[in-house]
Amino acid sequence: MRRGTAPAKSGPGRRLLVTVTLNPNQLRAHIAPIADLEEVGAITLVADVAAPVLKKLRTVVPPAWLVRLLGRAGAKLVVSLWVAARERPRWVLAYNLVPHGLTALIVGTLTRRPVLIHLIGGPREWVGGGWMSDNKVLGRLSRPVRPLERILVWAIRHADVVAVMGSEARRDLVARGVSPDRVVVVPAGVDEALFDMPRSPSPRYHLVTASQLIPRKRLEDLLAAAAALKERHPDLRVAIAGRGRLDAELRAEVDRLGLQDTVELLGFVADVGRLYADSAVFVLPSRSEGLSIALCEAMAVGLPVIATDVGEVRDVVVPGENGELYEVGDVDAFVRVADSMLADGARRVAMGRAAAERIRSHCSRSRVAEINHGLLADP
Numbered sequence: 001m002r003r004g005t006a007p008a009k010s011g012p013g014r015r016l017l018v019t020v021t022l023n024p025n026q027l028r029a030h031i032a033p034i035a036d037l038e039e040v041g042a043i044t045l046v047a048d049v050a051a052p053v054l055k056k057l058r059t060v061v062p063p064a065w066l067v068r069l070l071g072r073a074g075a076k077l078v079v080s081l082w083v084a085a086r087e088r089p090r091w092v093l094a095y096n097l098v099p100h101g102l103t104a105l106i107v108g109t110l111t112r113r114p115v116l117i118h119l120i121g122g123p124r125e126w127v128g129g130g131w132m133s134d135n136k137v138l139g140r141l142s143r144p145v146r147p148l149e150r151i152l153v154w155a156i157r158h159a160d161v162v163a164v165m166g167s168e169a170r171r172d173l174v175a176r177g178v179s180p181d182r183v184v185v186v187p188a189g190v191d192e193a194l195f196d197m198p199r200s201p202s203p204r205y206h207l208v209t210a211s212q213l214i215p216r217k218r219l220e221d222l223l224a225a226a227a228a229l230k231e232r233h234p235d236l237r238v239a240i241a242g243r244g245r246l247d248a249e250l251r252a253e254v255d256r257l258g259l260q261d262t263v264e265l266l267g268f269v270a271d272v273g274r275l276y277a278d279s280a281v282f283v284l285p286s287r288s289e290g291l292s293i294a295l296c297e298a299m300a301v302g303l304p305v306i307a308t309d310v311g312e313v314r315d316v317v318v319p320g321e322n323g324e325l326y327e328v329g330d331v332d333a334f335v336r337v338a339d340s341m342l343a344d345g346a347r348r349v350a351m352g353r354a355a356a357e358r359i360r361s362h363c364s365r366s367r368v369a370e371i372n373h374g375l376l377a378d379p
Helices: 024-030 064-087 097-111 146-157 167-175 192-196 219-232 247-256 272-277 293-301 331-342 345-363 365-375
Strands: 014-019 040-046 057-061 091-095 115-119 161-164 183-185 205-210 238-241 263-267 279-284 305-308 323-326
Touching: 014 064, 014 097, 024 293, 040 064, 064 097, 091 097, 097 115, 097 146, 161 167, 167 183, 183 365, 192 272, 192 293, 192 345, 205 219, 205 272, 205 293, 219 238, 219 247, 219 331, 238 272, 247 263, 272 279, 272 293, 279 293, 279 331, 293 305, 293 345, 305 331, 323 331, 331 345, 345 365
Parallel strands: 014 040, 014 091, 040 057, 091 115, 115 161, 161 183, 205 238, 205 279, 238 263, 279 305, 305 323
Antiparallel strands: none
């Protein structure tokens, strides 16, 4: 098998097998808190590409010939079975249901290992058969497919532990017959260093977001709101960090709306914490979410938020206390709350402090590590 990152030095402890391909930000948020646990000795990640260096973690990448023969999902299944047979992991973990959760269930069944599936995409991973999910196959469905939904929920029920990003997903699964004792809220872990990030006394950007440039994020709503807000706030500055297939389309919309001096599309930003510290308000205009890592990190830095009322956002955003919520697509409502927030600096500062405290208590990296400590105890 072709390996990616070399195994880091690790002491005695539980071995874990993880199957998923995460971006670096997701890796830090979901895997790093597990690697922090003393009882975890080594983590083997089966993924399409080598992961960045992380303590206790090594990546195994399926060889190209196997991918050509079986496809990416099939190749990762074979490699996961090989790793499980060779290393005898204490747990098999997966992030997202299709295909990784299904792979973990097969591996766990064949090797008699307990399985934890973390459904980081929220209910859209299973509702309607996943037709609104980011999965490249299920996301092509043009409408809900209830028989497929039942199959996916049946698969979820067979995991030993089901982790979800927030309370809404937990309620949904319990209502569908998944035992409440096996469904646990495990948010993404936020690096403690972000809580101490020094804020700029004069932020460069009034509104900021960090996002994939994809349709689900509805960044066109942010641009429309910026055009309206510019009339009331002539010096308005907006930053959009991230990459994606809508880059050219969004840049064309910036030009069409005359926002060349207002909106900056920054592309990939390595030090996103510094970007947040140089901004006043974080915005999340998405059509759907689990619990946005970017939103939680921005709140940790001390930014109040304006977000759509979707997914697990209400687990961390308390309207009027640390942010404001609005309905998906309601640009007028977005403009109203943004105008009010931008006009009152003292209110923004107070809301930002409340935002950081909420994230510290809900999903700091140390707290997420404690949750995982309880989940990964001997079943």
